[in-house]
Amino acid sequence: MKDPLTATAAGGAFANGGPAAAETTFALVGNANVGKSVIFNALTGMNQTIGNWPGKTVELAQGAFLFRGKRLRVIDLPGIYSLSAYSQEELVARDFLAGRMADVVIDVVDSTVLERNLYLALQLRELQVPLVLALNLTDLASKEGLEIDADVLSMELGVPVVKTAAASGKGLEELVAVALTCSLGRPGPGPRYGREVEEAVLQVEEALAAAIADPVTASGFPDEYAGVPTRFIAIKLLEGDEEMEHQLTSLGDVVQIAHTVAGKLEAVHGHDAAGVIASERYAVAGRISAEAVRRVDVTGRSTGERLDSFLLHKVLGWFALAVALFAMFGIIFIVGDKFAGLLEELFEWWEEAFFALGLHPGWSDFLWRGIVHGVLAGVSIALPYLVPFYLILSFLENSGYLARMAFLTDSIMHRLGLHGKAFIPIFLGYGCTVPAVLGTRIMERDRDRLIAGILATLIPCSARTVVILGLVGAFVGFWAAISLYIINLIIVFIVGRILNKYLPGDNVGLIMEMPKLRTPAWRVSLKQTWFRLKDFVIFAFPIIVAGSLVLWGLERLGWLDPVASALAPFTETVLGLPAVTLIVLVFGVLRKELALIMLATVLGTTNFGLVLSAREMFVFALIVMLYVPCVSTIAVMRREYGAKIAALVSAGEVVVALALGALVNWIWNLVAAIV
Amino acid sequence: MKAHTLSYRVTLTRISTCGRIETLMQDETRDICREDCEEAMEALYRFERDGRTATLSDLMQEPDLDGRPVADIVMELALNGQVELSGDSVSLTPRGRDIGHRIYSRHILAERLLRALGLRESCAHEEACRMEHILDDEAVAEATKRLDRFETMLDSGVQRLADASPGEYHVAFLATGRTQRRRLEDMGIGQGAQLRVWRKQPRGPVEVEAHGARLALGRGVATKILVAPHLNSNSDTQLDS
Ligand SMILES: Nc1nc2c(ncn2[C@@H]2O[C@H](COP(=O)(O)OP(=O)(O)O)[C@@H](O)[C@H]2O)c(=O)[nH]1
Numbered sequence: 001m002k003d004p005l006t007a008t009a010a011g012g013a014f015a016n017g018g019p020a021a022a023e024t025t026f027a028l029v030g031n032a033n034v035g036k037s038v039i040f041n042a043l044t045g046m047n048q049t050i051g052n053w054p055g056k057t058v059e060l061a062q063g064a065f066l067f068r069g070k071r072l073r074v075i076d077l078p079g080i081y082s083l084s085a086y087s088q089e090e091l092v093a094r095d096f097l098a099g100r101m102a103d104v105v106i107d108v109v110d111s112t113v114l115e116r117n118l119y120l121a122l123q124l125r126e127l128q129v130p131l132v133l134a135l136n137l138t139d140l141a142s143k144e145g146l147e148i149d150a151d152v153l154s155m156e157l158g159v160p161v162v163k164t165a166a167a168s169g170k171g172l173e174e175l176v177a178v179a180l181t182c183s184l185g186r187p188g189p190g191p192r193y194g195r196e197v198e199e200a201v202l203q204v205e206e207a208l209a210a211a212i213a214d215p216v217t218a219s220g221f222p223d224e225y226a227g228v229p230t231r232f233i234a235i236k237l238l239e240g241d242e243e244m245e246h247q248l249t250s251l252g253d254v255v256q257i258a259h260t261v262a263g264k265l266e267a268v269h270g271h272d273a274a275g276v277i278a279s280e281r282y283a284v285a286g287r288i289s290a291e292a293v294r295r296v297d298v299t300g301r302s303t304g305e306r307l308d309s310f311l312l313h314k315v316l317g318w319f320a321l322a323v324a325l326f327a328m329f330g331i332i333f334i335v336g337d338k339f340a341g342l343l344e345e346l347f348e349w350w351e352e353a354f355f356a357l358g359l360h361p362g363w364s365d366f367l368w369r370g371i372v373h374g375v376l377a378g379v380s381i382a383l384p385y386l387v388p389f390y391l392i393l394s395f396l397e398n399s400g401y402l403a404r405m406a407f408l409t410d411s412i413m414h415r416l417g418l419h420g421k422a423f424i425p426i427f428l429g430y431g432c433t434v435p436a437v438l439g440t441r442i443m444e445r446d447r448d449r450l451i452a453g454i455l456a457t458l459i460p461c462s463a464r465t466v467v468i469l470g471l472v473g474a475f476v477g478f479w480a481a482i483s484l485y486i487i488n489l490i491i492v493f494i495v496g497r498i499l500n501k502y503l504p505g506d507n508v509g510l511i512m513e514m515p516k517l518r519t520p521a522w523r524v525s526l527k528q529t530w531f532r533l534k535d536f537v538i539f540a541f542p543i544i545v546a547g548s549l550v551l552w553g554l555e556r557l558g559w560l561d562p563v564a565s566a567l568a569p570f571t572e573t574v575l576g577l578p579a580v581t582l583i584v585l586v587f588g589v590l591r592k593e594l595a596l597i598m599l600a601t602v603l604g605t606t607n608f609g610l611v612l613s614a615r616e617m618f619v620f621a622l623i624v625m626l627y628v629p630c631v632s633t634i635a636v637m638r639r640e641y642g643a644k645i646a647a648l649v650s651a652g653e654v655v656v657a658l659a660l661g662a663l664v665n666w667i668w669n670l671v672a673a674i675v
Numbered sequence: 676m677k678a679h680t681l682s683y684r685v686t687l688t689r690i691s692t693c694g695r696i697e698t699l700m701q702d703e704t705r706d707i708c709r710e711d712c713e714e715a716m717e718a719l720y721r722f723e724r725d726g727r728t729a730t731l732s733d734l735m736q737e738p739d740l741d742g743r744p745v746a747d748i749v750m751e752l753a754l755n756g757q758v759e760l761s762g763d764s765v766s767l768t769p770r771g772r773d774i775g776h777r778i779y780s781r782h783i784l785a786e787r788l789l790r791a792l793g794l795r796e797s798c799a800h801e802e803a804c805r806m807e808h809i810l811d812d813e814a815v816a817e818a819t820k821r822l823d824r825f826e827t828m829l830d831s832g833v834q835r836l837a838d839a840s841p842g843e844y845h846v847a848f849l850a851t852g853r854t855q856r857r858r859l860e861d862m863g864i865g866q867g868a869q870l871r872v873w874r875k876q877p878r879g880p881v882e883v884e885a886h887g888a889r890l891a892l893g894r895g896v897a898t899k900i901l902v903a904p905h906l907n908s909n910s911d912t913q914l915d916s
């Protein structure tokens with residue numbers, strides 16, 4: 001077995017770590033929401049890293065662990081439903097598996113929807129990789145009254161099957177033990193399909209074998225496919241798989257032959273060959289699951305179903321959604337505020353203690369204001385708000401309610417050129433823009449990712465909410481603050497329409513699995529929160545500290561006031577704001593969460609009502625709400641969409657914010673003059 | 676079949692059934708063209724189908740031949756060996772019958788199509804009279820087959836998934852683009868697949884169950900999936916078989 005890390009270009013994905021000398025590599029594959037990450041986390045514990053597949057925005061987590069004295073490596077592939085090449089995730093998973101980068105593939109399946117999960121399992125059998133089926137969520141299956149015969153399943157599929165309940169860790173040890181025995185050989189071809197399809201596959205396989213054997217054409221066969229079974233290649237060619245056709249164009253006339261054979265299949269069935277093959281797979285999956293699954297008690301409507309008819313109700317569903325959203329924000333802000341307050345007190349106490357140490361004043365100023373302050377500021381946003389936020393998010397995801405939210409909001413999102421899934425990242429934007437932009441990965445297409453990402457940056461995150469509520473809400477009035485949110489929604493809507501209209505491509509609709517409602521496992525949610533928080537800290541802290549340093553430097557060098565005075569005509573006449581507020585706006589790019597504190601510093605008071613008029617506060621908050629997202633957001637945007645788009649979006653948002661600020665200032669003055 | 680030139684003067688304006696005023700010919704030298712001949716043979720074919728023999732005056736009263744130089748056309752056809760004249764009656768020769776039949780089929784297809792698209796009967800008829808002269812016979816045969824299938828589908832209660840009320844259905848046709856179709860097929864919603872509609876959001880997505888799994892399909896997707904009610908699980912009527 002070649003070393004998976006150096007064997008292909010994919011090595012770059014894991015260049016950032018992991019034990020180098022792992023002997024056996026497992027890959028976890030499966031549909032979304034089957035418990036892959038739970039299994040992955042249970043196996044690897046804290047020993048894991050997340051890498052990016054080169055050139056693709058698909059995350060691959062890898063980790064290592066020791067099992068009975070053996071070092072094992074695990075790679076968690078993205079959740080997929082098929083091995084066709086229609087989404088980046090599928091393509092990545094397929095490249096990975098076809099490239100034999102894993103010694104054993106563990107296909108995690110949801111036993112409560114076995115039939116649909118077997119569709120992917122059958123494709124893995126076509127690929128003839130060493131395979132183990134992890135029959136997961138067996139606890140839920142037995143709760144639903146399903147009894148699954150693992151032996152029948154194993155016999156039908158021709159690979160070992162292990163029952164697991166990952167959330168409680170059941171069966172995982174056996175899974176690893178069985179998987180290890182599988183690393184030795186490759187299983188035979190999987191279950192057969194209908195006669196017509198098999199004949200067609202055989203014809204293409206023969207043409208393929210002939211072309212490979214012929215020295216004239218053999219060079220057209222890419223080396224990476226040397227280990228891929230001809231059956232798999234033949235099926236993909238029949239399906240009209242563009243990637244496969246592209247790879248094999250110079251291999252004699254194999255592609256043309258496949259087209260002819262596929263054409264015959266189509267003539268018989270009346271729809272395209274890929275559809276015929278897909279329904280054959282489902283026919284086999286249906287047969288196998290009918291043989292292996294027995295429904296022991298046929299109860300009526302389950303609790304989940306009854307709950308669904310409420311949560312997805314035409315009217316009540318929206319009510320439930322509104323309650324859920326309010327509760328969520330209530331919890332995040334109440335809990336967050338409390339903790340933020342406590343942390344601040346703690347840090348103040350630390351600060352006093354630090355300066356009491358009696359270091360050289362220049363040094364202590366640099367250390368504290370330049371570095372420690374940045375870290376502490378990071379901690380005081382990350383911890384108090386992100387912990388409850390991530391916990392609730394994980395709760396929503398794991399209970400299946402997030403999908404219900406997408407279902408309800410699909411028609412609204414559709415008008416923005418998006419579909420229901422986009423609700424999730426855009427909604428996350430109210431918490432923090434960084435995870436929101438990262439969250440756009442749940443959508444399949446680049447276009448959707450981009451639109452959702454841009455809209456998410458416009459949504460006021462918790463840092464901007466602090467400014468809106470702390471300034472306008474506290475000193476102008478509740479309704480003024482609400483009107484800012486309404487203005488925001490209108491702008492989001494307009495920008496969405498514009499992007500939808502002018503970005504190339506069109507709006508494909510929602511095709512989303514609706515996971516069953518379940519009670520989330522706390523252990524899993526806590527772990528998930530921990531990993532997300534860790535990811536955020538690793539990613540965002542360096543930027544926050546760097547920003548804090550730059551800020552400190554600029555202040556020390558005394559560059560800020562001259563700039564502010566130079567731009568004073570613009571700030572004062574066009575925006576109608578005091579010149580010093582410009583400094584706050586510039587700093588706000590680095591640290592939006594500190595905008596209010598900085599404003600207090602430059603104005604010399606926290607009682608903003610005394611020094612700023614209602615108009616000034618409103619315009620200031622409006623600009624903070626819309627202009628460039630913070631540095632961390634720009635950094636994630638660069639990572640997700642590239643530097644050009646990140647720069648373009650940031651610049652565009654500054655322009656929009658300033659223009660709107662000027663407009664509101666003008667209107668306000670006009671109205672004031674009339675009244 | 677290029678007709679030899681006959682001079683014929685007409686001045687004729689008529690109001691078409693579609694509401695347009697069209698000037699067909701105006702003080703011009705009128706050649707007998709292919710369309711005239713085809714139209715006449717089609718008309719004769721209709722008479723034959725109805726089991727009637729046509730006379731010259733019958734043809735002159737045919738609305739489809741209105742404004743055409745019927746007598747000259749019949750002369751032309753007789754010269755070409757496409758019709759036979761015996762006394763007053765005009766009948767098709769086998770060669771003429773073949774052409775008449777082909778034109779007739781094209782007309783029927785075109786008219787059915789236009790009717791299916793919602794055009795008024797009179798308008799569809801008139802447009803079909805124009806289209807029948809330009810359609811390709813092979814394409815007509817293929818399209819007729821598909822249209823037949825489509826109409827059987829409509830007869831069997833096919834509707835858009837977006838309009839379907841909760842219940843059991845099977846997928847009759849996927850009118851989506853390739854990528855979306857592949858996605859749906861991978862999720863178990865291929866042509867012929869059984870599915871159950873659970874609920875739908877007004878002007879929003881539909882929740883369906885296929886192969887034991889629940890899926891939410893956006894309204895746009897759901898309007899492109901045609902489903903037929905599933906009567907019982909044994910009569911697995913696939914449209915294409
Ligand atoms: N009851 C139960 N829940 C499980 C089990 N395995 C995973 N889950 C839950 O299934 C959900 C999805 O798991 P996750 O690992 O995120 O799925 P992935 O998308 O495949 O990575 C989580 O809420 C888990 O808590 C299991 O064996 N039993």
